[in-house]
Amino acid sequence: MSEFDAVDVIRTKRDGARLSDEQIDGVIDAYTRRLIPDEQMSALLMAIFLRGMHPGELTRWTAAMIDSGVRMDLSTVDRRTVDKHSTGGVGDKITLPLAPLVAACGAAVPQLSGRGLGHTGGTLDKLESIPGWRATVSNADYLAQLRDVGAVVCAAGDDLAPADKLLYALRDVTGTVESIPLIASSIMSKKIAEGAEAIVLDVKVGSGAFMKDVETARVLAETMVGLGAAHGVRTIALLTAMDVPLGRTAGNALEVTEAVEVLAGGGPPDVVELTITLAREMLEAVGLSTVDPADALRDGRAMDTWRAMIAAQGGDPDAALPTAPERHVVTAEASGVLTGLDAYAVGVAAWRLGAGRARKEDPVSAVAGVVVLAEPGERVEAGSPLLELHTDDPARIPRALAALHGAVELDGTADRLPLLIDRIGA
């Protein structure tokens, strides 16, 4: 595509018109092959941000992103295939118990995952706190593990929607992240390319999530459900709460520990409830609704699958996880009912303690994070422990405490979001 054509595409969207199929295919293909420079693509992204996209236009845009790489062929996997994706929340470790649970119930869960960026953690970062565990899996091993174990969580290869990798990095530095069509096409291009028959989306809503309000989250959910359907993939979205952290931990090894508690039949009630709810949706989506995931959690089958899944990628499911050398307890400043614990603040605190990265090249700490000692709804006394901060580096504690300023609410009157807010999709 020549420079002239790229300017023509930019102008079309800038003036509010719909891009033609040829324009979309041409611009995504040329950008992936680095024939269109970043300054032209960023102008187009800003025009899309401000002008939006027609549903048919977005379907084609997403298809072009999928076609920038390969769409995985899972036909040799002798199970129904279904994946789940979360838009990201603080303490959201649900994939860890969920993937083995759904596999234990008979489906296969092919999850190609990413790293965390900003205040929400990445699933691969969490699993890498397990000694020996490897995020990289060959294509042959991937298919074999899906057949034999039923669940793989590993790093996506370079051939999975490469256009998205480039666009995501560009959006990050050009103020074009928070756009429904751009978010929806980024998520769905990767998930559809993964090749599963069905996708269940967990769209988080609240201070700790990307979507701060229910209405915007609903539009994103509906957009993604529509994109899945347009590509022949059954897609369901749940809108779930992210006003307070999910469970009682935010941080890599800390969240793995909590996930193992859930697989052992314990764990925080919200994590258990959301895991079972999502598992039911996933099984239902591929015609396995006669199986009750609560049974598989109770009787140890999910734990067995977890151990097999970790071992298959070199991890030792019996190894002790690393723990933080430096801890700091945050106490209640007064007595009262703990009515709020701001998820975003807790996420930023965990990030500053070392659990997350600011740039994709940064390393993350396995041990850093936040443990919630008093649950929202509980009565606390002045001086009683509320949070425990974990880190390798005590110098990080003051900045984490600064992030938590005003995060604790006592005797407040605002309504909490219900854990399950809504369900989108047929």
Next chain:
Amino acid sequence: MSEFDAVDVIRTKRDGARLSDEQIDGVIDAYTRRLIPDEQMSALLMAIFLRGMHPGELTRWTAAMIDSGVRMDLSTVDRRTVDKHSTGGVGDKITLPLAPLVAACGAAVPQLSGRGLGHTGGTLDKLESIPGWRATVSNADYLAQLRDVGAVVCAAGDDLAPADKLLYALRDVTGTVESIPLIASSIMSKKIAEGAEAIVLDVKVGSGAFMKDVETARVLAETMVGLGAAHGVRTIALLTAMDVPLGRTAGNALEVTEAVEVLAGGGPPDVVELTITLAREMLEAVGLSTVDPADALRDGRAMDTWRAMIAAQGGDPDAALPTAPERHVVTAEASGVLTGLDAYAVGVAAWRLGAGRARKEDPVSAVAGVVVLAEPGERVEAGSPLLELHTDDPARIPRALAALHGAVELDGTADRLPLLIDRIGA
């Protein structure tokens, strides 16, 4: 300015808010020093394109562009200083007779000019068809020529609004050219940095101009007049017609020849009328309205100043100008009244014949262009000559003829624009 701050500036404008003075100064300064990459600036430009700018915000943006370089000091010039700028039209050679005419009437005209790009010619390209003439003038020679001759038309130095040079090139490839605030700040930053006390703007309207309709042209004119006033420069704008070519020539040496005819007291009536009208505005703007430019044109004083101006920059005012070895006459297909001759088509034809450039690195031909042989309003007979195409290269003629397809209108009923459409400014 760090990357984080640039994203913050982009987001502010993207969301429709007004940029702060600090954001504007920071982003222009950092971009000029290449600390902000093109992909961030192009996203900001698209956001400005679609969100617009508040007048105060645009004033600051323009000030920051001026401050990216130097504002010339003309205090050693012992004359009132006034310049003119045209937004560009086909056959617009008005600067050539106008600058010496106004200088002959007692003012000084400091014109730092650019090259042509696209279908409208550049004043420097036209003057360079005069043997020996140099566009580059040292700062000391510039001031001396302004004092002694009263008029300089030369190339702007790299220190005149360097931010505009970078932004202009970026806008060209990112679909962000046609934005009133971006056009207005580009023109006015250069003109204000030039240091004249007053500026008269010739805002062209019609097919051959950047602004196709009177209403958009009026908004641009009002915006530029406001920017001039905000920077303490008296600014007047005339809206003038560009539906048909100005005068009877479009091309470099061809237009110089026509300009010399005007200075000799002849020339096409529209060129003479616009030259005198603009000269009156310029003289009036610096308190010299008792001088009648029509007299200076008639009695040869303007021609004397022209000769001095050309000679001061190494040009030989008596040298024969180069002429085209290849010519092609376009004749009328039928008999009737010539009611229309599309300026844009004639401009593109001249460009394709070699008079203009597609990229700023391209050379231009001194001799190429179009001569209008039958004036709009005239009755023509089938087979009589309408246009003469001039070029170095006969292979260019077919593409020029293709550009002229449908450009000639016989016995049409549409209204022509009056030469002087409106005047903006006090």
